[in-house]
Amino acid sequence: MADLLKLFHKNATVLEERGSFIIRQLCLLMTAEDIYRSLSEILLDYEDLRFAYTIVQTLNTIMLTSSELFDLRNQLKNLKTDESCSLFCCLYRTWCHSPVATVSLCFLTKNYKHACDLLMLFGDLNLTLEFLTEVDQMVQLLESPIFAYLRLELLDVENNCDLIKSLYGLLMILPQSEAFHLLRKRLQCLPNLSLYSSSDSKKY
Incomplete structure (x- = not known):
């Protein structure tokens, strides 16, 4: 090697x-x-x-x-x-x-809390065009079949706050590009937590 x-x-x-x-x-x-x-x-x-x-x-x-x-x-x-x-x-x-590769590794391994913590540090980095392009590519990958499990976990809003927060973190870092709108549309698909709460309350 x-x-x-x-x-x-x-x-x-x-x-x-x-x-x-x-x-x-x-x-x-x-x-x-x-x-x-x-x-x-x-x-x-x-x-x-x-x-x-x-x-x-x-x-x-x-x-x-x-x-x-x-x-x-x-x-x-x-x-x-x-x-x-x-x-x-x-x-x-x-x-x-590679900071962006590290975050994608955290997404792959379901270390969402750590991914969120890392993204909060990105604001202190020099956000070059190359860096933003990498973030853009990562967002595209999150829409691939390989990350279907991650997208399905978004259905459990209550127990995946760190995942949701980290995706919003990516959204805040990105300029309003195609990847930005792609991720924003995905986050708009999140279930309404109040509907879940209402449904649960009717069981009792």
Whole structure:
């Protein structure tokens, strides 16, 4: 894995044009968990922070979009074993090279409270066009089938306040772009909590 990262570092064209394919194929030949653990551990102490950021972005996109990583996503969505928790911690430390990727990892693993806390810190960052583009792309991903479980959790308004607050946090960060309107429409679909309360009261 170290040699692969050296190749990507030396030749940005290989990373850009073939990086995703190479990593996905490695995940098929070995296991996605082993590949991601190994790359994360190496990147953690990488001196070139810009390169580490780029690789984390690449790994995060692959993890959230590729069918080859279905099992890895399921493992991370259910942090009920020591192994899955260890994997999350391993990825989290390295994912911190990219604030937006870190938030998306928290969404994937249902760590909504932490995602909300991180988003509140975004106001202190330099919100560059590149950063806002990443947030825009994350909102698009939240509308993908992979995050269907997250959208369904919005039905339970009372028990998912941190998730809802974090999505509103994203909304406040975004300029009024297509992603902004997409997320706003999604949040407008939230059930009316008063209707739930009224329905429950009629049972007694």
